[in-house]
Amino acid sequence: xxxxxxxxxxxxxxxxxxxxxxxxxxxxxxxxxxxxxxxxxxxxxxxxxxxxxxxxxxxxxxxxxxxxxxxxxxxxxxxxxxxxxxxxxxxxxxxxxxxxxxxxxxxxxxxxxxxxxxxxxxxxxxxxxxxxxxxxxxxxxxxxxxxxxxxxxxx
Amino acid sequence: xxxxxxxxxxxxxxxxxxxxxxxxxxxxxxxxxxxxxxxxxxxxxxxxxxxxxxxxxxxxxxxxxxxxxxxxxxxxxxxxxxxxxxxxxxxxxxxxxxxxxxxxxxxxxxxxxxxxxxxxxxxxxxxxxxxxxxxxxxxxxxxxxxxxxxxxxxxxxxxxxxxxxxxxxxxxxxxxxxxxxxxxxxxxxxxxxxxxxxxxxxxxxxxxxxxxxxxxxxxxxxxxxxxxxxxxxxxxxxxxxxxxxxxxxxxxxxxxxxxxxxxxxxxxxxxxxxxxxxxxxxxxxxxxxxxxxxxxxxxxxxxxxxxxxxxxxxxxxxxxxxxxxxxxxxxxxxxxxxxxxxxxxxxxxxxxxxxxxxxxxxxxxxxxxxxxxxxxxxxxxxxxxxxxxxxxxxxxxxxxxxxxxxxxxxxxxxxx
Ligand SMILES: Cc1cc2nc3c(=O)[nH]c(=O)nc-3n(C[C@H](O)[C@H](O)[C@H](O)COP(=O)(O)OP(=O)(O)OC[C@H]3O[C@@H](n4cnc5c(N)ncnc54)[C@H](O)[C@@H]3O)c2cc1C
Ligand SMILES: Cc1cc2nc3c(=O)[nH]c(=O)nc-3n(C[C@H](O)[C@H](O)[C@H](O)COP(=O)(O)O)c2cc1C
Numbered sequence: 001x002x003x004x005x006x007x008x009x010x011x012x013x014x015x016x017x018x019x020x021x022x023x024x025x026x027x028x029x030x031x032x033x034x035x036x037x038x039x040x041x042x043x044x045x046x047x048x049x050x051x052x053x054x055x056x057x058x059x060x061x062x063x064x065x066x067x068x069x070x071x072x073x074x075x076x077x078x079x080x081x082x083x084x085x086x087x088x089x090x091x092x093x094x095x096x097x098x099x100x101x102x103x104x105x106x107x108x109x110x111x112x113x114x115x116x117x118x119x120x121x122x123x124x125x126x127x128x129x130x131x132x133x134x135x136x137x138x139x140x141x142x143x144x145x146x147x148x149x150x151x152x153x154x155x
Numbered sequence: 156x157x158x159x160x161x162x163x164x165x166x167x168x169x170x171x172x173x174x175x176x177x178x179x180x181x182x183x184x185x186x187x188x189x190x191x192x193x194x195x196x197x198x199x200x201x202x203x204x205x206x207x208x209x210x211x212x213x214x215x216x217x218x219x220x221x222x223x224x225x226x227x228x229x230x231x232x233x234x235x236x237x238x239x240x241x242x243x244x245x246x247x248x249x250x251x252x253x254x255x256x257x258x259x260x261x262x263x264x265x266x267x268x269x270x271x272x273x274x275x276x277x278x279x280x281x282x283x284x285x286x287x288x289x290x291x292x293x294x295x296x297x298x299x300x301x302x303x304x305x306x307x308x309x310x311x312x313x314x315x316x317x318x319x320x321x322x323x324x325x326x327x328x329x330x331x332x333x334x335x336x337x338x339x340x341x342x343x344x345x346x347x348x349x350x351x352x353x354x355x356x357x358x359x360x361x362x363x364x365x366x367x368x369x370x371x372x373x374x375x376x377x378x379x380x381x382x383x384x385x386x387x388x389x390x391x392x393x394x395x396x397x398x399x400x401x402x403x404x405x406x407x408x409x410x411x412x413x414x415x416x417x418x419x420x421x422x423x424x425x426x427x428x429x430x431x432x433x434x435x436x437x438x439x440x441x442x443x444x445x446x447x448x449x450x451x452x453x454x455x456x457x458x459x460x461x462x463x464x465x466x467x468x469x470x471x472x473x474x475x476x477x478x479x480x481x482x483x484x485x486x487x488x489x490x491x492x493x494x495x496x497x498x499x500x501x502x503x504x505x506x507x508x509x510x511x512x513x514x515x516x517x518x519x520x521x522x523x524x525x526x527x528x529x530x531x532x533x534x535x536x537x538x539x540x541x542x543x544x545x546x547x548x549x550x551x552x553x554x555x556x557x558x559x560x561x562x563x564x565x566x567x568x569x570x571x
Contacts, residue, residue: 010489012171016215057489059357059385064489092208095357096364126208127322 001049001144001151005033008054008066008102014090017124017132018053021140024133029144036069046082049118049147051140054106055090060098062105070109080115084151086143087117088136092126099123118146157182158247158506159517163233163453165189166196168478168491169252170216175499177223184517185225188242190232190452191285192528192559193536196254198488199552200284203308204323205315207549212488220530226518229528230560234452237521243473245520247512248502250468250475251458252495255484257450261300261443265414270294270421274305274444281312281329283554290332294439295339298424300411301444302345302352304487307359309444310343314401316367324550342404342436344426349375349390349407350383359389367399373406409434414441447484455480468498475502532563 003025007018015035022033036054044050057063062070089103100123107121122139124132160176162169165187173185193199195213202209219225233239233253243249258273260266272291279287297313299306312325317334325333345352349372362370372394378384390405409426412433416422424441426434449455459481462470468481477498478491486494518524536559540550553559 011212012174012215012492013211016218058355059360064493094206094208094361097360126211 001029001148002045002047003029003031003049003051003144004043004045005031005051005053006036006039007033008036008052008063008069008106010055010057010063010065013126013132014053014055014063017088017090017136020133021051021053021136024137025140025144035065037065039069041069041073041076041078044078044080044083044115046084047151048084049144049151050083050085051143052085052087052103052106053090053136054087054103056092056095056098056100056102060095060101060105062102066102066106070106073109073113078113080110080113083110083115084118084147085110085115086119086139086147087121088139089121089123090126090132091123094127099125116150118150119143157184159184159245159515160186160248160250160502161242161246161517162187162250162252163242164196164252164254164478164480165194165216165227165229166252166254166478166491167198167212167488168254168480168495169250170195170219171492171495172250172252172477172499173219173225174215174223175496176502177219177225179499179503181223186228186518187219187225188228188231188233188237190230190235192230192556192563193533194227194229194530200279200282201305202488203312204282204325205312205320207322207324209488227528227530227533228518228524229533229563230556231524231527232452236523239453241520245516245518246473247506247509247515248473248475250477250498250502251453251455251470251480252476252478253453253455253480255447255449255455255479257448258443259446259448261411261445263411263413265416265421266443268414268416268421269419270416270438270440271414272440272442274299274301274309274442275447277309277442278305281325283326283329283552285554285556285559287554290329291440293336293338295337296438297338297341297440297442298436298438299341299343299442299444300424301446302343302347302354302407303444303446304354304358306343306444307354307362309442310341310403311362311365313338313341314362314365314368314403319366321547322549324544324548324552326552326554327545328554338401340402340404342406342438344409344411344424344436345405345407346410347408348429349387349405350378350380352386352407354386356385356389359386359393362403363393363396365397365399368397368401368403369399370394370396370403371405373404374408375405376407447479449480467501468494469501473505526564528560528563535562535565
């Protein structure tokens with residue numbers, strides 16, 4: 001599977017997790033890992049699975065590195081039909097009312113432009129007892145399996 | 156041949172800088188020197204004990220030592236145990252990421268009265284910093300002067316019930332101190348209007364979760380500025396919250412004029428409002444939370460004052476500064492990350508431009524560091540703290556330097 005692994009981060013946790021997921025998937029798959037701040041909306045590719053790891057900051061907002069991407073997407077308003085993405089969120093249940101709103105908002109934004117979400121959005125809680133990778137590795141494996149059905153193994 | 160870089164201070168700025176440097180140049184010989192036997196600076200001793208999620212960045216910093224080859228040189232104070240010039244002679248680049256830990260003072264009459272405290276000192280005592288003074292007696296009426304996130308942290312902790320501290324790493328002594336504090340009233344006073352307050356709206360919103368308080372907000376005013384309006388909206392939302400025994404009052408636009416007392420102990424704080432009227436608030440303790448400055452072991456202000464390029468963090472050839480030490484006491488953990496990433500690019504470019512000078516000895520120039528605390532030594536302290544955590548706590552910090560050192564150095568002849 002050809003995978004574009006994207007992360008949106010403020011304090012670096014999502015970046016570290018994305019690198020860990022990349023190390024986990026690399027070898028079996030063709031993975032490129034990039035900060036959302038270095039990714040333009042016209043780089044989405046129908047033949048790829050886009051896996052996104054994104055935190056939440058401020059009061060339920062996107063983290064700093066995802067904000068320029070979201071702005072660019074809103075401004076360019078491209079059609080993302082035929083684009084597949086899966087998304088994993090980092091957050092903290094101390095912020096009950098806005099728990100993981102960053103990844104939620106990003107998923108909604110992509111869907112509103114026609115992109116198709118694969119699987120469910122899984123979230124990590126910084127105040128919980130799980131390690132992010134213990135949730136994210138099985139998630140990544142499931143998403144790749146689902147995407148292989150949808151996008152096709154040879155994509 | 157690899158270049159040697161020493162970072163003075165292992166707080167978030169030092170760690171993020173090391174991360175960015177080693178990511179781009181894994182062959183660097185890089186050491187983080189800290190005056191404490193434990194790493195991570197204010198992530199351990201500033202970020203509130205009930206904000207464990209924020210401390211999650213430590214997992215990134217552990218990788219520096221566990222995978223990326225950085226060295227930890229703990230219990231070595233630069234400027235005391237080792238001279239800055241000696242460090243500069245031994246390393247290709249030295250970066251000062253030593254933070255700012257001295258509390259700023261108001262400079263008004265009465266600040267030396269008993270019962271007048273400073274936020275940095277108080278939080279160090281609460282969070283069991285090895286150099287902390289004992290926790291003070293606050294009495295029933297506490298005024299917190301200042302409108303930053305640190306002031307809100309103090310309000311929240313002083314107001315919390317014992318149950319509300321479950322899951323934190325607040326130690327048994329500070330926990331007992333809080334439970335028996337007898338505080339009835341906490342007033343938080345800002346010099347500026349609410350719209351210009353430095354705290355984040357989300358810090359204010361969090362207060363609405365407190366069960367043992369009743370909150371009132373006086374004179375929050377209005378604002379056209381969206382950032383200001385957000386803060387005012389958060390304040391309005393918590394105004395009237397709760398019916399608990401402790402009252403929290405927010406006041407704004409009050410300039411402190413004088414602290415007054417009887418028998419050497421504070422009993423009243425005197426302010427002037429925007430209209431020039433005198434306002435007196437009775438209190439049993441007064442805590443200033445108005446920012447931080449340099450504490451003196453390193454000549455910070457002189458170094459920053461004569462910096463070759465202060466914005467870029469270049470003090471002199473081969474000498475750099477980042478984080479609070481460079482910028483002043485503003486900015487949260489992510490600001491330090493952004494700052495450190497820019498500086499890493501600059502340092503690597505400078506090293507590159509120098510060509511290939513003779514190999515510098517790095518840590519080998521300091522045989523005395525064999526008795527410093529290495530990362531393995533810190534991990535022994537860390538493991539002991541986690542293992543000894545009582546129910547409802549995620550860790551119990553070891554507060555004494557001697558105990559830390561005894562644990563850290565027990566089997567270790569030299570730092571890893
Ligand atoms: C009470 C408090 C609460 C805070 N809460 C939050 C929060 O919840 N979220 C957030 O994002 N930000 C918070 N901040 C801000 C955050 O802590 C700072 O932005 C950050 O710690 C600055 O990083 P630094 O590395 O520059 O300094 P520091 O974290 O202060 O690290 C400096 C390090 O240098 C060491 N050092 C000092 N002098 C020497 C010397 N001479 N030789 C060797 N080592 C030395 C110190 O021991 C320390 O380990 C808080 C700040 C305070 C004061
Ligand atoms: C100031 C601040 C605000 C935050 N706001 C939220 C929030 O509104 N909702 C949430 O779920 N998590 C919130 N978080 C938690 C972060 O999303 C969590 O710590 C995450 O691991 C950070 O990942 P990052 O380092 O990739 O940015 C906040 C954290 C901080 C420090």
